[in-house]
Amino acid sequence: MTPNTARALPLLCLLSSALWLSACNREAPAEPAPPAPVAAPTAPAAPAPEAPVAAPAADFDPASVPESTAVLPPFPFFDIPEGLTSTFDEKDKHVNFDRHFFIAGSKAVAVEGRIFHDRFNLAGDGRKYSDIEFRRNYENAIQALGGKKINTTGYTYEVMEAAGGRDALEKVNHAAPMNPDSPHDIYLLRQGGKEWWIDVSTGSFPLHGHVVVLEKAGMKQSLGFLDAAAMKQAIDKDGRVALYINFDTDKATLRPDAQPVIDEIGKLLDGDATLKLSIEGHTDNTGAAAHNLQLSTARARSVLGALVGLGIDPARLSSKGFGQDKPIADNGTEDGRAKNRRVELVKR
Structure with a gap:
């Protein structure tokens, strides 16, 4: 063995070892990954709830x-x-x-x-x-x-x-x-x-x-009311009579000074057991028509309730409101509006 050959052997050994290690460290080809699972179809999202409607502002107190x-x-x-x-x-x-x-x-x-x-x-x-x-x-x-x-x-x-x-x-x-x-x-x-x-x-x-x-303030009554006899006379003649009954402003609550009129209507009904009445409410044209209809209906119902409270058979009574639809005077004046704010007793 020549000196040159002797010097080449260690180098060859190192190269062989490096190639062997490189081959050992080379990874095997990766297996293909399994396909990702397909997501199940989802139900459509429920619509968002509507925002709550704001309550109307309370009336001023x-x-x-x-x-x-x-x-x-x-x-x-x-x-x-x-x-x-x-x-x-x-x-x-x-x-x-x-x-x-x-x-x-x-x-x-x-x-x-x-x-x-x-x-x-x-x-x-x-x-x-x-x-x-x-x-x-x-x-x-x-x-x-x-x-x-x-x-x-x-x-x-x-x-x-x-x-x-x-x-x-x-x-x-x-x-x-x-x-x-x-x-x-x-x-x-x-x-x-x-x-x-x-x-x-x-x-x-x-x-x-x-x-x-x-x-x-409430109005001071300057006009007297019809008694039971006058109511009967008007109903016998015309089939109806208009009465001016005091309520609280823009409400269906009867004022204390309305009681004498209610008592006379009670006497009218007590005096004729066959008489049946439709109690009909009317307003002037002040304010919204829908509100006036509601107010006149409630006022007629209040009169009916007061008469039932006197012992009148409710089967003899009915009530209805007409709002501003049947004026009997000019709504352009306060006097005319006052005449239109009435309750009529109509023979059934």
Whole structure:
């Protein structure tokens, strides 16, 4: 063996070992992976539940306004603003009893009682007032008396439509501006169980200010009621008789002073055991027609219930409401509206 051969042997051995190790470390080809399982079809997702419908806003509660502890000046509380002159005659400023709409929260509500209203030209020859100055003067004065602002909106089209429409409101609210561009600030003042509702508003063309102060109260009855004999005479002649029975404002609750009329109807029925009556409720056209229909129906039912309470056989009675659909007088005047707010006894 030559020296060169001897030196080459270890190198060959190392190369052989490396090739052998490389062959040993080479991995066998991987087996193909099994196919992924096919997912079972899923049922379509259930539709998301609809969001609950918001409950209608609760009616405004006058009792939410704390009673005032201030010493109140005589009704209607306020003097004429400095530098202004009333555009109303003195005889036209006061109404013994009427109805006026006020916005409580976001809803126009009818309130009845004695009314004072006045109107001023804010851009006239005398002291000129801006819209905000006129309204701010009343705001400060009312707050000093313990009153609280109660409206969150003005006479928007939505508010007017919900109350029976702009025409119906203007028939009741007379000179007060009835349009979305005229700001109204509505306040309530309470003391000793009494309520005073105040509407301060402004209008344009020309700029003017208007104020209404209403002392809530029931009407003092100035017309006597028919007794049982007069009711019978009318029914024998015409088959019906119209009665004016006092209810709480915009409710079907009979007032205590309605009881004498109920007693006379009871005497009428007691005096003729064969008489059967349909008790039919009617309203004026103030407010929404659907509401008036519901109100007249409830009032007729209240009269029926009161007669049953007197011992009248309910089989002799029925009740129905007609709302504003059968007026007997002009709804354009308070006198006509009062005549239309009636309960008729109709012979069956």
